[in-house]
Amino acid sequence: MGRVAKKGAGAGALQPKPEAIPLRDRERALAAAASAASVEAARAVAHAAALGWWKASAKAHGAAKLPAAPPSAPLTLAALPDTVVAEAEAFGRDLAALPVEEANAILGRLYTQALPAAHRTQHGIFYTPPRLVRRLLNKAERAGHVWSKGRALDPSCGGGAFLLAAAARMMSALEGADPAIVIAALSSRLRGWDVDPFAVWLANISLEVLALPLVAASGRRLGPVAEVRDALADFEGAAGTFDLVMGNPPVGKVKDTPAIRDRFRRSLHGHPNLYGLFTDLAVHLAKPDGGIVAYLTPTSFLAGHYFKALRRLLHEQARPVTLDIVESRKDVFEDV
Numbered sequence: 001m002g003r004v005a006k007k008g009a010g011a012g013a014l015q016p017k018p019e020a021i022p023l024r025d026r027e028r029a030l031a032a033a034a035s036a037a038s039v040e041a042a043r044a045v046a047h048a049a050a051l052g053w054w055k056a057s058a059k060a061h062g063a064a065k066l067p068a069a070p071p072s073a074p075l076t077l078a079a080l081p082d083t084v085v086a087e088a089e090a091f092g093r094d095l096a097a098l099p100v101e102e103a104n105a106i107l108g109r110l111y112t113q114a115l116p117a118a119h120r121t122q123h124g125i126f127y128t129p130p131r132l133v134r135r136l137l138n139k140a141e142r143a144g145h146v147w148s149k150g151r152a153l154d155p156s157c158g159g160g161a162f163l164l165a166a167a168a169r170m171m172s173a174l175e176g177a178d179p180a181i182v183i184a185a186l187s188s189r190l191r192g193w194d195v196d197p198f199a200v201w202l203a204n205i206s207l208e209v210l211a212l213p214l215v216a217a218s219g220r221r222l223g224p225v226a227e228v229r230d231a232l233a234d235f236e237g238a239a240g241t242f243d244l245v246m247g248n249p250p251v252g253k254v255k256d257t258p259a260i261r262d263r264f265r266r267s268l269h270g271h272p273n274l275y276g277l278f279t280d281l282a283v284h285l286a287k288p289d290g291g292i293v294a295y296l297t298p299t300s301f302l303a304g305h306y307f308k309a310l311r312r313l314l315h316e317q318a319r320p321v322t323l324d325i326v327e328s329r330k331d332v333f334e335d336v
Helices: 023-034 039-060 082-095 100-114 117-123 130-142 161-173 179-189 197-210 212-218 258-264 274-285 308-317
Strands: 152-154 190-194 226-228 244-247 292-295
Touching: 023 039, 023 082, 023 100, 039 082, 039 100, 039 197, 082 100, 100 130, 100 161, 100 197, 130 161, 130 244, 130 292, 152 161, 161 179, 161 190, 161 197, 161 244, 179 190, 179 212, 190 197, 197 212, 197 226, 244 274, 258 274, 274 292, 274 308
Parallel strands: 152 190, 152 244, 190 226, 244 292
Antiparallel strands: none
């Protein structure tokens, strides 16, 4: 599945865990086994767990010989102790008993918690809990998005939380259609972009786990929905083509370059912030005649001098339909 680094990058051994220990405690133990060692170690432990999940899920749908799709970009994985790999695979197999969106959230949390803290903060890698995804997509539906025919994109998709919820709604809207047609619809009308190749791989295998009943019924694989792509650098060809742009964009300052200034000058005032750029990007990508943007962001853009150009852009081109405020600063993102 990927190139293996020569060394384990400091990943520690994991003590055997009895099956009676809850999944959350096992998840923490696995994350701790790779935590802060390296990005490659975090990817390796989550990769092993995801493969265990895939194999158990495929077997449950009568497709035990169906291999997980390979990553679309090379992955470098650290060499982990055998005990860690075995426990990660067993952990993944147990996730097959859970709803797909919940299992994906756990795998994403395992990966992000195992990442070195500096890397995670620098790149804004904090995945969205399913309940917030559902809330936001419910609001997108009320704003007019039609899952049976609309095109949807998450330009910073991470492990695929929004893509999975959108795919489930598309499948429900197309219930009764030929499985091959539903597979084709998912492949053509749902898109995710991210710069993290492991996150993209996790998103794609999670989507195919969700679609396994359709895959088994049609004999067709679900093609890659997510792709490795720097949305801020490569979006012009997709501008104005999506009925729904959804997601939880990364937060933090980004290097101020002439290219960034040129692409996003209409919304910039002062040093660029990632979520402000991704908000402008969403306006670029949504259809100008009724496209919808559904974003989970900090509230700082609502006031102050720093985001005045972004507020003007939204006022002129994408007036808010509805705003929710999450008041609690705790227990929203479980690992933050």
